[in-house]
Amino acid sequence: MGIEARNVVKRFGSFTAVDDVSLNVTSGNLTALLGPSGGGKSTLLRIIAGLESPDGGRILIDGVDSTGLPPQRRGVGFVFQHYAAFKHLSVYRNVAFGLEIRRRPKAEIRKRVHELLELVHLEQFADRLPSQLSGGQRQRMALARALAVEPKVLLLDEPFGALDAKVRKELRDWLRRLHDEVHVTTLFVTHDQEEALEVSDELVVINNGRIEQIGSPNDLYDKPANEFVMGFLGPVTQLGGRLVRPHDIEVLLTAEPGTIEATVQRVQRVGFEVRVDFATPASAAVTTVQLTRGQADSLGIRDGLRIWLRAAPNASTIVAAPSLAKTL
Amino acid sequence: MADAGADAAVKHPRRQRRLGLEPSRPTRYGLRFVALLYVGLLVLLPLGTVLWRTFENGVGPVWEAINQPDVWHAFRLTALVAILSVIINTIFGVGMALLLVRTRFPGRQALDFLLDLPLSVSPIVVGLALILVYGKNGWFGGALGDAGIQVIFATPGMVLATVFVSLPLVLREVMPVLREVGIEQEQAAQSLGASALQRFRRITLPTIKWAVAYGLVLSLARSLGEFGAVKVVSGNLLNRTQTATLVVEQKYQDFEQPAAYAIAFVLVFVAIIAIVIISIIRPKEDR
Numbered sequence: 001m002g003i004e005a006r007n008v009v010k011r012f013g014s015f016t017a018v019d020d021v022s023l024n025v026t027s028g029n030l031t032a033l034l035g036p037s038g039g040g041k042s043t044l045l046r047i048i049a050g051l052e053s054p055d056g057g058r059i060l061i062d063g064v065d066s067t068g069l070p071p072q073r074r075g076v077g078f079v080f081q082h083y084a085a086f087k088h089l090s091v092y093r094n095v096a097f098g099l100e101i102r103r104r105p106k107a108e109i110r111k112r113v114h115e116l117l118e119l120v121h122l123e124q125f126a127d128r129l130p131s132q133l134s135g136g137q138r139q140r141m142a143l144a145r146a147l148a149v150e151p152k153v154l155l156l157d158e159p160f161g162a163l164d165a166k167v168r169k170e171l172r173d174w175l176r177r178l179h180d181e182v183h184v185t186t187l188f189v190t191h192d193q194e195e196a197l198e199v200s201d202e203l204v205v206i207n208n209g210r211i212e213q214i215g216s217p218n219d220l221y222d223k224p225a226n227e228f229v230m231g232f233l234g235p236v237t238q239l240g241g242r243l244v245r246p247h248d249i250e251v252l253l254t255a256e257p258g259t260i261e262a263t264v265q266r267v268q269r270v271g272f273e274v275r276v277d278f279a280t281p282a283s284a285a286v287t288t289v290q291l292t293r294g295q296a297d298s299l300g301i302r303d304g305l306r307i308w309l310r311a312a313p314n315a316s317t318i319v320a321a322p323s324l325a326k327t328l
Numbered sequence: 329m330a331d332a333g334a335d336a337a338v339k340h341p342r343r344q345r346r347l348g349l350e351p352s353r354p355t356r357y358g359l360r361f362v363a364l365l366y367v368g369l370l371v372l373l374p375l376g377t378v379l380w381r382t383f384e385n386g387v388g389p390v391w392e393a394i395n396q397p398d399v400w401h402a403f404r405l406t407a408l409v410a411i412l413s414v415i416i417n418t419i420f421g422v423g424m425a426l427l428l429v430r431t432r433f434p435g436r437q438a439l440d441f442l443l444d445l446p447l448s449v450s451p452i453v454v455g456l457a458l459i460l461v462y463g464k465n466g467w468f469g470g471a472l473g474d475a476g477i478q479v480i481f482a483t484p485g486m487v488l489a490t491v492f493v494s495l496p497l498v499l500r501e502v503m504p505v506l507r508e509v510g511i512e513q514e515q516a517a518q519s520l521g522a523s524a525l526q527r528f529r530r531i532t533l534p535t536i537k538w539a540v541a542y543g544l545v546l547s548l549a550r551s552l553g554e555f556g557a558v559k560v561v562s563g564n565l566l567n568r569t570q571t572a573t574l575v576v577e578q579k580y581q582d583f584e585q586p587a588a589y590a591i592a593f594v595l596v597f598v599a600i601i602a603i604v605i606i607s608i609i610r611p612k613e614d615r
Binding site: 049050051070071072073074076077078080082084085086087088089097098101102142145146148149 | 509513515517518519520521522523526531534
């Protein structure tokens with residue numbers, strides 16, 4: 001059940017956008033497709049919606065082979081980055097669109113649209129035109145419109161990409177709460193790792209048209225399969241030939257087993273945290289460590305200080321060589 | 329929630345001052361004067377003169393000049409030819425605009441280029457070309473004549489000529505609008521279950537309706553005023569294939585100037601009415 005993609009391939013000329021991707025989206029989950037721009041995640045989403053046709057492979061939605069079905073018969077709700085609001089229709093008519101197409105009775109449509117407008121907090125804007133709404137409101141309208149037809153799955157293509165940072169954060173929290181209420185299988189595309197980590201039940205990291213790793217946000221953050229996933233999900237630094245997160249490094253004033261000698265090169269305070277760059281005599285690489293202000297003060301961190309570093313006991317580290325990236 | 333800035337998000341472009349880009353006062357008045365002079369000498373003065381000449385001796389003689397069987401026949405024929413041409417050009421224009429904007433096929437650019445040709449080719453040439461193809465000794469003329477269809481020196485030929493000269497008017501109004509709105513609204517409608525026909529009726533058509541209306545008015549004006557091509561293919565037969573513009577010419581040459589001015593006035597009047605109606609019913613927020 002849910003969404004299944006089997007060996008999906010899509011090429012644009014000589015460029016392979018989606019390269020033999022197989023994916024299972026669990027029914028009822030909120031799953032994020034995360035990856036850099038041009039990595040193939042939007043193309044995969046559009047193939048699932050039927051807006052692009054794959055060059056190979058199959059798409060199953062709720063167990064039904066939908067590969068050859070046109071979008072209007074797949075039972076998917078699609079939300080676009082730039083809202084795709086019907087500009088000539090009021091908010092009410094936008095949300096009612098799918099129900100009017102299905103020729104539902106007027107009374108039923110009215111009831112359902114008002115329920116949905118309430119759900120997305122737009123009930124007082126029913127008679128406005130989309131041009132009279134803010135970006136965040138338009139996107140919530142688009143979501144209500146997609147949900148109105150009770151789709152089997154909801155697909156969102158960079159839904160918050162066109163919004164400013166503050167609204168994006170609000171909508172992200174709101175989407176999570178909405179999903180907890182509505183429970184429709186949802187797949188959303190984003191290039192923002194914070195968004196993906198915060199909102200999703202399951203994360204699919206895509207790069208160069210291929211899936212790098214699938215798992216829960218915590219799994220992927222704590223046990224990244226390779227250098228790419230580790231680097232994409234959060235900050236990474238080097239320590240003794242291994243990649244490690246800057247907040248997973250212990251700073252000691254005395255040498256102990258397993259520590260690496262280093263000197264403070266640069267101290268930078270950013271709000272509540274302190275970033276310290278260390279030069280290690282053993283290698284040319286600079287190690288960046290993230291400390292709290294309290295830690296930095298009690299250690300007496302200052303330029304030129306000699307110090308010893310080691311990875312924290314339960315830190316996830318991987319060998320800093322691309323050829324060995326798959327071994328953890 | 330995010331609603332706080334909702335009203336601020338509704339923009340008021342008129343209130344924004346384009347500092348630094350605003351021309352100085354003398355430049356502004358100078359430009360206005362040139363524009364008014366230009367429009368005045370080219371448009372207002374000649375049309376005003378027609379109006380003045382028409383009503384020089386009051387409304388009575390005008391009515392008398394128009395209320396002639398041959399003039400009524402010409403008006404009816406003009407209306408028929410214009411309406412048929414506008415209908416054909418609207419259907420063709422919208423369809424062709426969709427084809428050119430929404431699809432990619434070999435030869436698309438060549439087709440795009442060809443569609444502007446009717447505007448640049450002289451109407452006389454169009455008329456002659458139609459005779460060469462559809463006339464008695466033309467390519468299709470013989471076969472059509474055997475089937476009992478007369479094209480040249482009859483209404484079909486005149487419609488053909490009028491369609492030809494106003495061919496790109498609807499198309500060229502609709503294409504930029506289609507290009508600007510893109511395809512996402514239709515894809516959204518499609519994912520909501522709308523079939524191709526439903527998408528066209530509920531999304532595409534409302535989106536392009538003002539462009540279509542403008543193209544329609546332009547086509548109508550062009551069709552009412554067509555002279556050269558129609559003159560060649562119609563044979564200019566009194567009470568049979570003579571349209572209003574042809575009557576104007578004939579009356580003028582027959583020293584019936586008042587009648588010529590009166591008919592000319594009616595043609596101008598209809599064109600102005602069409603444009604006024606469009607600007608009244610068009611919603612304010614557009615452009």
